Amino acid sequence: MSAPRLRLGVAGLGRAFTLMLPTLAHDPRIQLISATDPQPLACAQFERDFGVRCVDSVQALCAHPEVEAIYIATPHQLHVDHVEMAAAHGKHVMVEKPMALSLEDCTRMIEATQRAGTVLLVGHSHSFNAPILRAHQRIQSGEFGAVRMIQALNYTDFLYRPRRPEELDTAQGGGVIFSQAAHQLDIVRLFGGGLVTSVMAHTGAWDPTRPTEGAYSALLGFAGGAFASVSYSGYGHFDSDQWMNNIGELGQHKDQADYGAARRRLANAVNAEQEAALKAARNYGAPQWAGNTAAPTGLQHQHFGPLVVSCDRADLRPMPHGVWVDGDGASTLDALESPQIPRQEVIDELYNAVIHRHPVLHSGEWARATTAVSLAILKSAQSAQMVVPEFQVPPIR
Ligand SMILES: NC(=O)c1ccc[n+]([C@@H]2O[C@H](COP(=O)([O-])OP(=O)(O)OC[C@H]3O[C@@H](n4cnc5c(N)ncnc54)[C@H](O)[C@@H]3O)[C@@H](O)[C@H]2O)c1
Incomplete structure (x- = not known):
């Protein structure tokens, strides 16, 4: 029996999506089911490239019965709402970095996926x-x-x-x-x-x-x-x-x-x-x-x-x-x-988390700690003081 494919929906077809496009198009573990973006030209391109239908909102993507995980590549400030929406529909999530703009929003995202029992992976980042x-x-x-x-x-x-x-x-x-x-x-x-x-x-x-x-x-x-x-x-x-x-x-x-x-x-x-x-x-x-969508060389x-x-x-x-x-x-x-498909490490982590329930390195807790250090950089620069960032966690082994 062949290995199951991860049935993925994409929210946001902008620059971040185009950087993941060669990966999503060529990694055999991924099956693209649908996508959504307010830009009609982007949706039309996705439908041509992948032979599937786009839907008209993130809400509709989250409600799509065939989608099991959603790649959220919308602007930073929308990440929290979109992750909560996905979790409320029982979907696994990979959300782009930065996770969110505040630690409160990061915590909301972690708690939403914990309540739903779904995977929360934050990436791509270059630590993959x-x-x-x-x-x-x-x-x-x-x-x-x-x-x-x-x-x-x-x-x-x-x-x-x-x-x-x-x-x-x-x-x-x-x-x-x-x-x-x-x-x-x-x-x-x-x-x-x-x-x-x-x-x-x-x-x-x-x-x-x-x-x-x-x-x-x-x-x-x-x-x-x-x-x-x-x-x-x-x-x-x-x-x-x-x-x-x-x-x-x-x-x-x-x-x-x-x-x-x-x-x-x-x-x-x-x-x-x-x-x-x-x-x-x-x-x-x-x-x-x-x-x-050609394979990169x-x-x-x-x-x-x-x-x-x-x-x-x-x-x-x-x-x-x-x-x-x-x-x-x-x-x-x-x-x-040399890699045959770029960023396959991201799919390794996402696929193993969703399909095999492996723990993830780039978890919500990990990304909240990174966000805390980013915010500490801003605060330290503004105050000219040393800042102790909150919510720090070690990497999983
Ligand atoms: N990991 C990376 O290498 C990388 C690179 C670029 C961007 N990013 C991240 O990706 C996220 C998006 O940035 P970007 O540069 O792609 O921005 P972008 O403006 O190029 O793309 C954002 C897309 O989201 C769409 N969008 C906006 N509101 C939406 C909604 N409600 N529902 C669905 N789609 C919606 C826009 O129409 C647009 O197509 C940011 O968080 C950014 O930090 C990551």
């Missing part, structure tokens, strides 16, 4: 990446001794990609703390043991035309004594993917001829309306949609910028093609095979 998981697994084996220090940085043009107005308003979840720190903090919390005991941070909002945080630097202390330094610049002119063998965040080769492309494109939008239209025009099914593993994890007897560097281990006597590459 195979090189991160491999480095973590090797460190857990004890061969390198304790984790002592973690350095993570990332320089991108994040702030100059076309945005919806709320993506440039911190109160509505805009800026790099909500959208990007979730990736980096998930990664360093995994290596540091999860339990962040102190956060001291600075944030930067340097461009008044894009009035939200575009950069941060934070020092995190962990229970057990490890510490991490995390920095992100979404104002980057330098692109730190150069330090990742010119492999981009999505595992793709980066062409240096594309230097400055985001800023050049944005120069065509003179106001917020035009900018939102610029973003919408490239969305799934929109006139400038250039993607397709030539990819390496995804990453979230240069990272060094220092242990007693080695420094480990997860890279797009494996993990560099610089030990006492030798520097070796723990090579990983």
Whole structure:
């Protein structure tokens, strides 16, 4: 008998969905049943691509009798309502990062799925990446001794990609703390043991035309004594993917001829309306949609910028093609095979949770702890004080 497929519905067919599209289209464990989005062009594209019917609301998707799990890829501020809706209909959920904008909302989401007895997985985040998981697994084996220090940085043009107005308003979840720190903090919390005991941070909002945080630097202390330094610049002119063998965040080769492309494109939008239209025009099914469902080729593993994890007897560097281990006597590459389908690690966790009832690493509790550290970065920067984040949990083993 063949293995059961996970019957998935999708809420929100925007940018996040397009990043999961190759995975959802090609992982044989997934059967796409339906989707919903207020954008008719996106729904029409989904119906053409997958030969299924879209429904007209998240409520209707949750009530769909054939859907057993819902991938919620709507804007951050809608996550809490959509997760509660799914749970009320007994559906399992994978909700995009950041989990929510407040810890209260995270708790509501956890409690709703607990009441329903359904799975709550928060992702994708880059801590699902195979090189991160491999480095973590090797460190857990004890061969390198304790984790002592973690350095993570990332320089991108994040702030100059076309945005919806709320993506440039911190109160509505805009800026790099909500959208990007979730990736980096998930990664360093995994290596540091999860339990962040102190956060001291600075944030930067340097461009008044894009009035939200575009950069941060934070020092995190962990229970057990490890510490991490995390920095992100979404104002980057330098692109730190150069330090990742010119492999981009999505595992793709980066062409240096594309230097400055985001800023050049944005120069065509003179106001917020035009900018939102610029973003919408490239969305799934929109006139400038250039993607397709073909199997991607030539990819390496995804990453979230240069990272060094220092242990007693080695420094480990997860890279797009494996993990560099610089030990006492030798520097070796723990090579990983190139992925055939990107982000399959996300489906591994979702599928095993729903079908085999395995516990999840990227649980609601885990993501609430990451959200607490993100909020602590904002609070520490505003108050110039050290902040102790709430709700910290260790990773499951
Ligand atoms: N993991 C990743 O790599 C990644 C990348 C991008 C975005 N995200 C996350 O995904 C979420 C969405 O961001 P995005 O960049 O895709 O935004 P987006 O604007 O590109 O897409 C959001 C989509 O949701 C739809 N939508 C809005 N209200 C809806 C509703 N009530 N019901 C159904 N659909 C609705 C919109 O029409 C749009 O198509 C955010 O939380 C973001 O942080 C994650």
